[in-house]
């Protein structure tokens with residue numbers, strides 16, 4: 174196992190810069206989750222580490238050694254692709270055997286069988302071992318692709334949205350299994366996901382990527398509770414954090430045409446008065462008859478356990494999480510307030526969080 | 531604009547019995563979401579409707595006409611594949627325009643349609659790129675664009691937005707809903723994302739191992755799952771399920787979970803309700819979602835002491851594993867509500883959110899206590 178370091182890495186495709194002067198440290202044995210919008214450069218980063226692409230500038234260091242000139246095989250990393258690439262004319266078993274037949278390591282027959290058995294049990298594909306891979310469902314293929322990585326003990330596991338095609342229940346189970354496997358092997362994982370719950374529950378560290386650059390690195394809690402700027406604030410968490418323009422003066426923010434007034438704490442309290450962006454998450458809104466601000470219910474989206482209610486205040490829309498058993502009807506009047514301890518205050522121009530400091 | 535009827539549809543792959551006597555009617559303009567575990571037959575069902583897979587028995591009717599022997603090209607159905615196949619040698623623009631080639635429309639008409647769709651799904655800036663120069667999410671949106679561009683009678687979509695980030699998915703969800711309302715296309719949509727299912731579907735159809743389990747509105751399947759399978763499939767984190775029995779002493783009823791692992795108070799009508807469901811005092815399977823397990827830090831009437839075992843903070847809320855005897859029951863609490871693992875807290879099962887299932891068949895006993 175090994176730590177991974179990206180040192181001022183840039184990758185250009187023609188005129189397009191996919192990764193921009195990016196530095197990143199992933200500790201040995203760490204479960205590092207990479208989050209970011211489509212096109213942010215996540216797959217590109219994995220491909221650079223795996224050696225499938227060469228950086229335009231910068232170094233990639235693995236276990237202390239610069240591996241810029243190493244071949245894919247020498248790097249000894251396992252990559253699970255976003256769009257799984259299996260050998261279609263071969264069975265699942267054969268697909269799982271290939272990675273064990275490398276020249277770097279040799280395994281006995283018994284060991285190969287044991288590893289295949291262990292991986293297929295973890296992934297719930299034991300019953301499919303003798304099936305050719307072009308006769309599998311999408312989620313089954315995806316699991317075989319993961320299997321090809323976890324039959325080995327590579328220096329680093331790189332996984333590009335490996336669970337995206339699986340149902341919630343299986344996903345929950347495999348999340349736990351992968352995390353378990355990582356703890357057992359002490360493996361270094363770089364894991365790309367679009368799923369915030371996945372990032373929160375699996376990651377030791379989360380790196381949020383935006384347009385080829387790191388926007389923030391931190392524990393899942395730090396990222397969620399203390400987003401560095403409006404990009405991280407609105408990207409992490411669903412529904413996205415509400416942002417409304419406001420004015421800061423005397424430790425208070427006045428927003429939504431004076432209809433919402435919230436005291437702000439932390440560094441923002443002493444920040445210079447002026448225009449700010451006020452941020453608050455949907456779950457930090459209370460809806461009830463005694464709250465200060467009046468709104469009209471604009472839309473209701475049913476999420477089972479809760480409903481996401483879009484509130485309209487003049488020309489502003491704000492999303493609130495309301496328990497499923499609270500009756501709300503579209504176009505009716507309600508009152509709401511926000512939890513002052515949970516609001517964020519961002520610089521109106523730069524988007525930097527003034528609350529988190 | 532089409533009604534799709536599946537009548538006793540069966541499909542085998544060799545020995546593998548993949549679709550079992552499937553009966554499902556998708557009404558004109560309806561948006562039906564197909565949900566089910568990996569390998570349960572969702573893609574096969576869509577492929578059968580599209581005509582990409584022959585069925586072994588049964589009928590598929592589109593607007594009352596049996597089409598099972600009609601080639602795919604004559605069914606006027608658009609398909610967004612799970613593993614979207616874009617033409618690698620064509621640009622994004624050409625990929626989207628491709629289905630319009632044979633329509634005989636003028637170049638400027640086609641151009642207008644392609645650009646309108648590209649705008650709706652936010653890919654105008656990518657139109658001149660080839661698939662190899664696109665990220666995964668971009669390719670997925672282009673595949674959707676290609677299906678939307680020709681306004682077909684029916685749309686079949688196999689996890690079309692699964693690989694997009696949450697924010698874009700939220701936007702695409704709204705966009706797909708709007709496009710559906712505008713185009714009036716009957717839509718069958720496969721997804722693994724429950725939020726997507728709950729918010730897009732008129733009705734959700736849940737399959738397991740080729741067998742249809744329940745069809746109903748999102749609220750119905752969430753609040754009144756027909757059996758244990760549906761109960762545990764819908765909702766994340768998964769519904770707690772444990773063996774349980776009823777105990778009465780005088781006018782007080784309680785539910786004992788596991789092998790006497792813990793006892794929770796219930797309304798005194800419980801025994802009558804059990805009897806009315808002709809289930810007497812026997813064991814049953816109790817199901818309760820984490821949000822139905824109410825947690826208090828202080829002692830309160832009806833709450834019993836339990837130990838907080840693991841606390842999993844998920845941002846908007848925490849999931850807390852409560853130790854009840856040798857059992858674990860997961861509860862959903864406000865984030866940071868329970869301080870630390872090992873703490874004693876108090877828990878109650880909200881009767882209005884408790885589900886009762888037959889211990890052998892797993893079918894719902896249809897017992898409920900009003901409220902939610």
Ligand SMILES: Nc1ncnc2c1ncn2[C@@H]1O[C@H](COP(=O)(O)OP(=O)(O)OP(=O)(O)O)[C@@H](O)[C@H]1O
Pocket residue numbers: 186187189190191209210211212213214215216217218255662663664665666667668693695
């Ligand atoms: N071979 C290439 N030629 C030109 N541009 C490319 C190439 N590969 C990727 N890009 C561009 O580089 C950017 C980053 O792509 P990448 O695949 O790393 O994104 P991603 O973060 O993995 O996105 P997604 O979540 O959609 O998979 C995108 O704008 C993409 O269009």
Ligand SMILES: Nc1ncnc2c1ncn2[C@@H]1O[C@H](COP(=O)(O)OP(=O)(O)OP(=O)(O)O)[C@@H](O)[C@H]1O
Pocket residue numbers: 307308309310311312313338543544546548566567568569570571572573574575612
């Ligand atoms: N060509 C084939 N030959 C044999 N079996 C097949 C073939 N295609 C699919 N199967 C099997 O049929 C079953 C249903 O497959 P299908 O692709 O419909 O599943 P699915 O519900 O779409 O799953 P997923 O969510 O994983 O995509 C699976 O058990 C699969 O292994």
Ligand SMILES: [Mg+2]
Pocket residue numbers: 215216217255333665666667
């Ligand atoms: Mg990618």
Ligand SMILES: [Mg+2]
Pocket residue numbers: 310311312572573574612688
């Ligand atoms: Mg499928």
